[in-house]
Amino acid sequence: MASSVGNVADSTEPTKRMLSFQGLAELAHREYQAGDFEAAERHCMQLWRQEPDNTGVLLLLSSIHFQCRRLDRSAHFSTLAIKQNPLLAEAYSNLGNVYKERGQLQEAIEHYRHALRLKPDFIDGYINLAAALVAAGDMEGAVQAYVSALQYNPDLYCVRSDLGNLLKALGRLEEAKVGV
Template sequence: MPMAQLDSTGLAELAHREYQAGDYERSEQHCMQLWRQEPDNTGVLLLLSSIHFQCRRLERSAYFSQLAIKQNPMLAEAYSNLGNVFKERNQLSDALENYRHAVRLKPDFIDGYINLAAALVAAGDMEQAVQAYVTALQYNPDLYCVRSDLGNLLKALGRLDEAKV
């Protein structure tokens, strides 16, 4: 189907599929086309932020996260994306602040808790990291990767009995 015939929903779906497939260049092109059509579309801004993060263009990633926040200050995913940029730059206090804000805005935001836990581990705050993982599991107890990360953290802390649960 020629691009001109895709409506904004079709274009967004195409950009997401390309992103999932790792074709960041084409995904970015389609996002930019969609953003020109719909400058207030925060979903496109989030995807652009994620694309640039994957390509290690951290300034651009932060820019699109901040644009999304400006348009919707309640958008937890934008704060989490911004936290990822800060964590990648080893600015852990800024990363933690953004992750904490994200989960305050959206208490069932599992990816936010996972990001928060990883940043807490990097900052050396293991007990708070355990709490973040436990909270994520309260929302979805079937997440193997979170169970595994929590188990490994508890083992590292010498809490083997808890790690076996």
């Protein structure tokens, strides 16, 4: 009888570890959302030590470092996430953000487009692509990126507003009225 109790205790240990991992991951995400990047990073590093291949943790670390303008670290964690899952659109988009911030617009655009090929309904990818295309001077490409985002979710006020402003800047006032 004692051995079966021991087995039950042994079988609950991974469950406890998983619950603590999940709880810590949720805490780190809340801290990130609240702008407490130092605490979020500290908790993410604990998670990363437990599960170095967890792409969710890698993406959050990439985002934390990006917000803190530690672009090399952000790129590092995005690259690790891509190595774990080459089909992870969010990691390519995060890497695109790093390139855009560095002024490497062509590389940023390529990464955003790759992310969108992997996940065609990735709204943030279209928004990021549009911003990079505007920065690169490709206004028509940016219009198309915004239109694509709205095809997936026509209720996005910020995208609709950005599209309207871009169309106004291009002198396409009638389209801007319809687009907004």
